Amino acid sequence: MNLSPSNGDDLQRQRRRDRGPVAALLGHRLLAVDRAAATVEVEFRAEPHLFNPMNVMQGGFTVAMLEQALLDAVAALADRPHEAATLEMQCNFLAAIGPGPLRCRAGLVRQGRSTAFVEARLFAGDGELAATATSVVALTAAAGD
Amino acid sequence: MERMSSAQAIARLTKRPPVGASELLAQEPLQIDAARGFARMAYQGKAEFCNQLGVIHGGFLAAMMDEAMAIAATAARGFDYVVPTLGMKTSYLAPAGPGRLIAEGQVVRAEERLVFLEGRLFGGDGELAAVASATARFRKVPWK
Numbered sequence: 001m002n003l004s005p006s007n008g009d010d011l012q013r014q015r016r017r018d019r020g021p022v023a024a025l026l027g028h029r030l031l032a033v034d035r036a037a038a039t040v041e042v043e044f045r046a047e048p049h050l051f052n053p054m055n056v057m058q059g060g061f062t063v064a065m066l067e068q069a070l071l072d073a074v075a076a077l078a079d080r081p082h083e084a085a086t087l088e089m090q091c092n093f094l095a096a097i098g099p100g101p102l103r104c105r106a107g108l109v110r111q112g113r114s115t116a117f118v119e120a121r122l123f124a125g126d127g128e129l130a131a132t133a134t135s136v137v138a139l140t141a142a143a144g145d
Numbered sequence: 146m147e148r149m150s151s152a153q154a155i156a157r158l159t160k161r162p163p164v165g166a167s168e169l170l171a172q173e174p175l176q177i178d179a180a181r182g183f184a185r186m187a188y189q190g191k192a193e194f195c196n197q198l199g200v201i202h203g204g205f206l207a208a209m210m211d212e213a214m215a216i217a218a219t220a221a222r223g224f225d226y227v228v229p230t231l232g233m234k235t236s237y238l239a240p241a242g243p244g245r246l247i248a249e250g251q252v253v254r255a256e257e258r259l260v261f262l263e264g265r266l267f268g269g270d271g272e273l274a275a276v277a278s279a280t281a282r283f284r285k286v287p288w289k
Contacts (some may be wrong), residue, residue: 017197018196018197020193020195020196020198020199021192021193021195021203022193022195022202022205023194023202047167049165049169050165050166050169051165051166052165052166052215052227053161053165054227054229055165058165058166058208059208059230060166060204060207060208061166061204063203063204063207063211064202064203064205064207064208065203067203067207067251068204077153083240085237085240086237087236087237088235088237089203089207089235089237090232090234091207091232091233091234091235092231092232093230093233095240096229099224101287109161109248125215129178132249
C-alpha cells in the first residue's frame with residue numbers, strides 16, 4: 001500500500017482519465033490524490049455562464065461540480081477499476097458563490113463491492129466553506145476488468 | 146393577486162432575457178401554473194454537457210430541475226421573489242442522452258420565507274431520468 005500523501009504517477013493517471021466535455025465547462029482540474037487520507041482535491045472555476053440572475057452560481061452547477069469531485073474520488077480511490085454512476089446525492093448550499101476559482105475536497109467514506117459512499121466540501125476562493133455534499137455511487141466492474 | 150394564465154406567467158418570466166445558467170441550458174418555458182406552483186420547462190441537453198459515457202452529466206440534470214423548481218416557486222409568489230436553494234437531493238433513475246429534455250418543478254409547501262419543492266427530469270423518450278427534492282428561501286427580487 002502506498003501511503004505517500006500525493007503520488008505523482010497516480011495523479012497524472014487520474015488527470016488523464018476521460019471525463020467528457022463537461023469537465024471543461026466546469027473549469028475542472030484535479031490537484032491532488034491523497035491515498036492515506038482517502039481524499040482528492042479538485043479545482044473548479046465559477047464563471048458567469050454558470051450564474052443565475054443574482055450573479056452568483058446557480059445551485060445546480062454547484063451540484064455538478066460536487067458530483068464531478070465525488071466521482072473523481074471514487075475513480076482515484078476505489079480498490080479496483082469500476083464504472084461509477086451516482087444513484088443519489090444530497091447537496092447543501094451554505095454560501096453564495098461568486099466568480100473565481102473554487103477548491104473541492106472529496107473523500108471516499110466507504111466502498112463495498114457494488115456501492116461507494118462519498119462526501120465532498122466545496123470552498124470559495126477566500127477559503128469559505130460554500131457547499132457540502134454526500135452521495136451514493138453504484139459500482140460495476142470496468143469493461144475488460 | 147388575480148389569477149395568472151400560463152401565457153401571462155411565461156410572458157412575465159421571459160420579460161428579462163435569459164442570462165448565465167438559463168441561457169447556457171437554453172431554457173424554454175412550456176407551461177407555468179402560478180396558482181398551483183408548477184412549471185414545465187424544456188432545456189437543451191448539449192454535447193458539451195456530456196460525460197465520458199456520452200450522456201448528460203448528472204449535475205446538469207440537477208441544474209435543469211433546480212431552474213424549473215425555482216420558477217415554480219417564484220411564479221407562486223407573483224415573480225416578486227428569487228429563491229436561493231438551501232438544500233437539494235437528487236436521485237438519478239436512468240441516463241439521459243443529449244437532446245431536448247423536459248424538467249418540471251412543483252411547490253409542495255410554501256411558507257412565508259421557506260418553500261419545499263420537487264423536481265422531475267424527463268429524457269428525450271419521455272422516460273423519467275431524475276427526481277429531486279429541495280428546500281429554498283424566498284428573497285425579494287432586488288431589481289424591482
